[in-house]
Amino acid sequence: MEVMLSVIIGFMIIASITAIYAKDLLSAIIAQGFVGYGLVICFLILRAPDLAIIQIVMETVTLIIMVAVVLDSSREEFDIMPDKTQGVTIAASFLFALVLLIYFNRAISGLDRFGNHTLRMSEAYVTGAAEQTGSANLVAGVLWDFRGYDTLGEATVLFTAAIGVITIIRLVGKK
Amino acid sequence: MTVFILSFLMLLVGVHGVLTRRNLIKVVISLTIIEFSIFLMLALIGFISGGEAPILDAGISAGRMVDPLPQAMVLTAIVIALATNAMLLTIAIRLYKKYGTFDIRRINELKG
Numbered sequence: 001m002e003v004m005l006s007v008i009i010g011f012m013i014i015a016s017i018t019a020i021y022a023k024d025l026l027s028a029i030i031a032q033g034f035v036g037y038g039l040v041i042c043f044l045i046l047r048a049p050d051l052a053i054i055q056i057v058m059e060t061v062t063l064i065i066m067v068a069v070v071l072d073s074s075r076e077e078f079d080i081m082p083d084k085t086q087g088v089t090i091a092a093s094f095l096f097a098l099v100l101l102i103y104f105n106r107a108i109s110g111l112d113r114f115g116n117h118t119l120r121m122s123e124a125y126v127t128g129a130a131e132q133t134g135s136a137n138l139v140a141g142v143l144w145d146f147r148g149y150d151t152l153g154e155a156t157v158l159f160t161a162a163i164g165v166i167t168i169i170r171l172v173g174k175k
Numbered sequence: 176m177t178v179f180i181l182s183f184l185m186l187l188v189g190v191h192g193v194l195t196r197r198n199l200i201k202v203v204i205s206l207t208i209i210e211f212s213i214f215l216m217l218a219l220i221g222f223i224s225g226g227e228a229p230i231l232d233a234g235i236s237a238g239r240m241v242d243p244l245p246q247a248m249v250l251t252a253i254v255i256a257l258a259t260n261a262m263l264l265t266i267a268i269r270l271y272k273k274y275g276t277f278d279i280r281r282i283n284e285l286k287g
Contacts, residue, residue: 009181020192047228073271115224122244138229138243161258
C-alpha cells in the first residue's frame, strides 16, 4: 500500500516540477491537471471516496478556468534573468526550507506511524454517528451535523468569493 | 513514513515555484500544488491500513474504518481552495487586461 502511494506521489512531484519549469503556460496547466488527478487516485487508495468525487469536480473546474484565462491572454513564459540580489534570494529560500523542515519534523514526531492511526476524537463519531445523525455516510454526518457551522462558514467563503469574482471581472460599474 | 516525507517534498516544490517564478499563472499553479500537498498530508494522517471507507453498510464493522474527521475537514478545504483559485485567476486576468503582461516585474506601478 505504501509503495503504491509512494510511486503515485513521486509521479505527482515530477509533474509539479514539469508544471513549474514548462516553457508554455498551456502545458504547465496540463501538468497541474496531472497532479490534481493523481491526487484523486491517492484519495481512492486512502479509502476516501467523498474526497475523490469533490477533487475531480474541483480539478476540472480549475482547469477550465485556467485554460480560459490563458487562451484569453498570453501563453508565453519569460526567461528568468539573473539579477543582482540572486544570492540573497537563494540564501533566504534555503533558510525558509530549513525552518519548514524543522516544523515538519516537530509535527511528524507527534504522529502515529502511517497506517496505525488511533481514533481519538472521532471514536464517538464512528460509533454513534449513524444513530445520532441518521446518515450512513460518516463523512457527511460529520460535515453536516457535528460540524455544521464549519460548512456554513465554507458556504459563506464560497459566496463571498463569487461576489468578489463578479465585482472584479465587471468592466463597467453601476451608477 | 516515506509518504509523509514525499508529500513534504511536494510542498517544497510548490514553495520553490512561488518564490522563483515571475509569471502570475505559474504562481497560481504553485499555490495549487501547495494546497494539494497539504490535502494529501491530512488524508494520509487519517488512514488505517486495512480499513474501509467510512460508509456504514451491512457486513462492515465500525471498528475497521478510516478516520472520517480529517476527510470532512479536507472536503471543506478543497471547496475553499476552489473559491480562492477562481478569485486569484480573476485578479490575474484583470491585471493582464490593464498591463498587457503576466510578468510581475513589470506590474509594479501601484498608481490608481
